Amino acid sequence: MNDLQPRKDLLDIESLTLEEIEYVLENAVPFKQLFQRSVKKVPTLRGKTVLNLFYEPSTRTSSSFEVAANRMSADVTNFTISASSVVKGESLLDTIETLQAMRSDYIVIRHQAAGVPGIVAKHTRASVINAGDGYHAHPTQALLDSMTFREVFPDYAGKRVAIVGDILHSRVARSTSTLFNKQGVELAVMGPGSLVPAGRHDFMTRLSSWEEVFDWKPDAVYLLRVQLERQEGQFFPSIGEYHRMYGMNAERLDKMRQLGAYLMHPGPVNRGVEITDEAMRYEKSLISTQVENGIAVRMAVLHWLKPQTEKK
Amino acid sequence: MARLFKNGSIAKAGTPAPERVDVFVGDSGKIERVAPEIDAGEGVEVTDCSGCVLVPGMFDLHVHAREPGEEDKETIVTCGEAALHGGVTGVVLMPDTSPAIDSGNLVKSVHDLVAEAGLIPMLQAGCLTKGRGGEELAGFSGMVSRGVPMLTDSDRPVPSADLLRRCMEYARDFDVLVTSFCDTPSLTKCGVINEGQTSYQLGLPGAPAISQEIAIDRDLSLARYTKARLHIQQVSTKHGIDAIAVAKAEGVNVTCEVSPHHLLLTDVDIGDYNTAMKLNPPLRASEDCEALVEGLRNGTIDAIASDHAPHTQFEKSADFASAPFGATGLETAVLALYDRFIRSGDFGWDVLVQCYSNAPRKIVGLEPVSIAEGEKADFFVFDPSAGTTITAEYLTTKSPVTPFLGKTFSGAIKETVFSVG
Amino acid sequence: MSEQPDITTEEILSPDGIEEAVIDLAKKVGAVCSGSEFAFVGIFTRGVTLARRVAEVLQQDGMECPVGTLDISLYRDDFDNRGADLPRLESSDIPFALDGMRVILFDEVIFTGRTIRAALDGLMDYGRPSKIELAVLIDRGHREIPIQPDYVGETLETTLNQYVKVRFREDDDKEGVFLVTEK
Numbered sequence: 006m007n008d009l010q011p012r013k014d015l016l017d018i019e020s021l022t023l024e025e026i027e028y029v030l031e032n033a034v035p036f037k038q039l040f041q042r043s044v045k046k047v048p049t050l051r052g053k054t055v056l057n058l059f060y061e062p063s064t065r066t067s068s069s070f071e072v073a074a075n076r077m078s079a080d081v082t083n084f085t086i087s088a089s090s091v092v093k094g095e096s097l098l099d100t101i102e103t104l105q106a107m108r109s110d111y112i113v114i115r116h117q118a119a120g121v122p123g124i125v126a127k128h129t130r131a132s133v134i135n136a137g138d139g140y141h142a143h144p145t146q147a148l149l150d151s152m153t154f155r156e157v158f159p160d161y162a163g164k165r166v167a168i169v170g171d172i173l174h175s176r177v178a179r180s181t182s183t184l185f186n187k188q189g190v191e192l193a194v195m196g197p198g199s200l201v202p203a204g205r206h207d208f209m210t211r212l213s214s215w216e217e218v219f220d221w222k223p224d225a226v227y228l229l230r231v232q233l234e235r236q237e238g239q240f241f242p243s244i245g246e247y248h249r250m251y252g253m254n255a256e257r258l259d260k261m262r263q264l265g266a267y268l269m270h271p272g273p274v275n276r277g278v279e280i281t282d283e284a285m286r287y288e289k290s291l292i293s294t295q296v297e298n299g300i301a302v303r304m305a306v307l308h309w310l311k312p313q314t315e316k317k
Numbered sequence: 318m319a320r321l322f323k324n325g326s327i328a329k330a331g332t333p334a335p336e337r338v339d340v341f342v343g344d345s346g347k348i349e350r351v352a353p354e355i356d357a358g359e360g361v362e363v364t365d366c367s368g369c370v371l372v373p374g375m376f377d378l379h380v381h382a383r384e385p386g387e388e389d390k391e392t393i394v395t396c397g398e399a400a401l402h403g404g405v406t407g408v409v410l411m412p413d414t415s416p417a418i419d420s421g422n423l424v425k426s427v428h429d430l431v432a433e434a435g436l437i438p439m440l441q442a443g444c445l446t447k448g449r450g451g452e453e454l455a456g457f458s459g460m461v462s463r464g465v466p467m468l469t470d471s472d473r474p475v476p477s478a479d480l481l482r483r484c485m486e487y488a489r490d491f492d493v494l495v496t497s498f499c500d501t502p503s504l505t506k507c508g509v510i511n512e513g514q515t516s517y518q519l520g521l522p523g524a525p526a527i528s529q530e531i532a533i534d535r536d537l538s539l540a541r542y543t544k545a546r547l548h549i550q551q552v553s554t555k556h557g558i559d560a561i562a563v564a565k566a567e568g569v570n571v572t573c574e575v576s577p578h579h580l581l582l583t584d585v586d587i588g589d590y591n592t593a594m595k596l597n598p599p600l601r602a603s604e605d606c607e608a609l610v611e612g613l614r615n616g617t618i619d620a621i622a623s624d625h626a627p628h629t630q631f632e633k634s635a636d637f638a639s640a641p642f643g644a645t646g647l648e649t650a651v652l653a654l655y656d657r658f659i660r661s662g663d664f665g666w667d668v669l670v671q672c673y674s675n676a677p678r679k680i681v682g683l684e685p686v687s688i689a690e691g692e693k694a695d696f697f698v699f700d701p702s703a704g705t706t707i708t709a710e711y712l713t714t715k716s717p718v719t720p721f722l723g724k725t726f727s728g729a730i731k732e733t734v735f736s737v738g
Numbered sequence: 739m740s741e742q743p744d745i746t747t748e749e750i751l752s753p754d755g756i757e758e759a760v761i762d763l764a765k766k767v768g769a770v771c772s773g774s775e776f777a778f779v780g781i782f783t784r785g786v787t788l789a790r791r792v793a794e795v796l797q798q799d800g801m802e803c804p805v806g807t808l809d810i811s812l813y814r815d816d817f818d819n820r821g822a823d824l825p826r827l828e829s830s831d832i833p834f835a836l837d838g839m840r841v842i843l844f845d846e847v848i849f850t851g852r853t854i855r856a857a858l859d860g861l862m863d864y865g866r867p868s869k870i871e872l873a874v875l876i877d878r879g880h881r882e883i884p885i886q887p888d889y890v891g892e893t894l895e896t897t898l899n900q901y902v903k904v905r906f907r908e909d910d911d912k913e914g915v916f917l918v919t920e921k
Contacts, residue, residue: 120637
């Protein structure tokens with residue numbers, strides 16, 4: 006039937022095969038259809054525990070995982086650990102021991118340090134889902150981005166997506182571009198020179214301005230939030246200048262309209278920086294679809310992963 | 318008891334192929350005879366060294382013994398034992414301890430501990446600046462009078478060009494080596510890995526190669542201007558090596574060192590956030606690695622220095638960005654270099670003897686050691702036909718963290734023949 | 739290849755036999771349902787085919803039977819024991835309001851009854867039918883739950899080392915009902 010092997014953890018997009026990606030994206034569709042029922046729950050994960058461990062604040066991602074887990078009838082526990090109360094590194098191993106003792110089946114973890122979900126996954130039986138680690142990866146975001154794009158473009162191979170903004174600090178840019186590239190979607194990046202790293206993947210063509218972006222005729226433009234809280238040092242002169250040079254303003258929105266290009270954004274948005282109120286209301290904005298698909302994709306991921314069982 | 322090392326070959330600088338001889342060491346620890354055939358005689362312990370190479374003891378210019386202050390990671394005793402286990406019979410200890418070694422009294426207290434340990438000579442280096450703070454000169458005269466061979470802020474640069482200039486000028490009357498760790502903090506910032514494709518893919522803040530290159534350019538210019546004697550630690554960049562070659566050609570009195578890790582590994586080897594590979598300076602790209610190997614071959618690089626930097630396994634089990642920089646190296650240096658370069662014929666034992674025994678000793682003003690009649694016995698026995706798997710059990714250091722954990726090298730160090738008396 | 743001698747396969751129903759059974763089911767269902775509002779819901783995969791075939795027969799007699807489809811993977815009680823199984827989920831499609839509706843569930847075989855139990859849970863998360871009944875092509879016995887079909891094509895006596903293979907041309911490369919015995 007399928008050559009798919011079960012997997013315990015979802016840590017990044019790099020390690021996924023196309024078969025696995027297809028499997029999750031196809032299964033996400035029936036989950037999405039459940040949202041139209043009045044009973045949005047299924048009993049699949051009844052009796053299972055999902056632990057949301059968020060070392061970085063995020064209402065959007067944590068609530069998306071919480072809703073997904075609830076709709077699978079799992080028991081959900083949320084821990085938000087603020088950076089100040091954690092001694093870097095030292096608490097991680099102790100926390101892992103505590104997590105093991107709690108016998109969660111699934112651990113959703115978001116952390117400011119790259120590689121932490123992988124360490125947790127190595128030391129616990131639970132299925133670990135990376136909800137974002139430093140600049141490294143955000144695999145469920147990439148999956149929901151792909152699901153959203155494919156709803157609009159069922160023949161997605163060869164289509165074009167331009168990612169605009171702070172690539173250097175963006176785990177979304179890394180994961181989503183890796184996934185799109187695996188699927189044959191063409192990618193370009195545009196943003197301040199100080200935020201588009203030379204070490205990026207070869208498949209990310211560099212465009213230098215909005216003019217070049219529109220000349221490239223993207224099927225979708227993917228805006229990134231300016232990661233102010235992650236920047237160490239000054240990368241551009243001011244928010245005002247960023248908005249003038251790189252923001253989706255009214256004029257650029259008109260060009261989008263003329264091209265028929267779609268607008269995507271992982272959220273949350275910084276109004277007045279990379280995006281405007283008007284752009285949020287753009288008729289071809291996929292932003293709220295992304296949110297909805299996020300729940301479906303996360304349900305499909307919870308359905309797919311297989312925690313290690315305890316040996317009796 | 319007297320010992321006869323039979324059927325081995327001895328390695329020496331200048332001769333690529335080891336020379337087949339028997340070596341007789343008297344019970345005073347002196348080599349009494351070196352000849353093609355020696356009969357054992359009564360009461361002599363015979364060690365069969367068929368197929369083995371006898372190599373003069375190595376000397377490591379860059380070792381962190383963590384004492385005083387961090388004895389849970391390593392002590393002078395465990396460091397000395399690790400050195401002997403790796404064929405190293407003398408080291409220079411870095412002053413980045415707790416407290417930092419920036420005065421004569423502190424140097425003396427370490428040297429007293431070394432004498433008490435009675436394992437190998439361990440020369441304490443002193444700081445260039447008080448407390449390694451980079452602001453004021455440390456007490457040169459006190460430290461030099463206690464026998465420091467070099468002054469360095471060890472694994473930290475001196476950010477102020479003016480201050481380093483004054484250190485170089487002031488050091489001239491003390492016949493002490495100014496040793497510089499070349500890095501530009503405002504470029505490195507919080508970088509934990511070489512900046513490039515690997516840092517992008519792993520999503521980690523990167524430290525660009527120019528951070529070391531710019532600092533090397535600066536320090537070479539200062540050395541040229543002040544006519545000081547300068548030693549550059551842990552070269553890791555292609556352009557850095559190129560600049561050193563040019564400076565040497567111009568007559569600048571500079572020497573430099575490289576670690577086996579930087580000769581053998583690149584940032585790609587870091588793989589899935591392996592913190593044993595988190596080093597300072599970081600492992601760099603393959604062009605840098607190739608340039609370093611070439612630099613060793615053509616003599617631009619004078620010395621191999623392991624930068625043996627123990628940290629507890631607990632500390633290294635943190636996430637990559639949080640874990641401390643450094644790995645142990647005393648016990649893996651010779652094995653790794655033999656396995657990669659000597660076994661394959663890239664270069665011979667003579668290069669190892671030159672770069673990891675003779676040159677380092679010369680840099681700190683010591684005589685080279687050789688396996689010859691009348692010399693003190695100071696060598697290790699290497700068996701190319703055996704194998705060594707690097708495990709926590711094999712390593713004697715207190716903190717068995719190494720990029721080579723789990724690796725099996727061709728060759729084994731059978732024993733190190735040395736006594737400090 | 740090597741294990742074949744220990745497995746025997748016996749044809750229980752030929753394609754004609756299936757057709758007869760379907761017509762029979764349609765008659766029984768039609769007799770009870772004529773005059774009231776009812777709908778069919780087929781359980782993926784072959785329950786859907788069965789429901790559609792029965793609906794087609796009734797349609798020829800002028801009765802309209804909407805057919806919905808139900809994937810019960812998410813309602814199964816053996817999630818922990820799925821092993822290396824990675825099921826592809828199907829989109830359930832119930833394009834009619836269930837409240838107050840009389841529903842006939844269709845599956846090709848009933849065995850332990852657990853699948854039907856899951857289907858009942860799934861169905862009722864879509865709404866509140868006024869009555870639910872069950873139609874199956876084959877009843878092979880060995881119930882583990884007190885669930886019984888209301889309409890049966892064929893009843894088969896089976897042992898636990900046997901399994902019933904229903905093949906429909908719409909889903910498989912052949913047509914027939916087979917009893918497979920493993921020694």
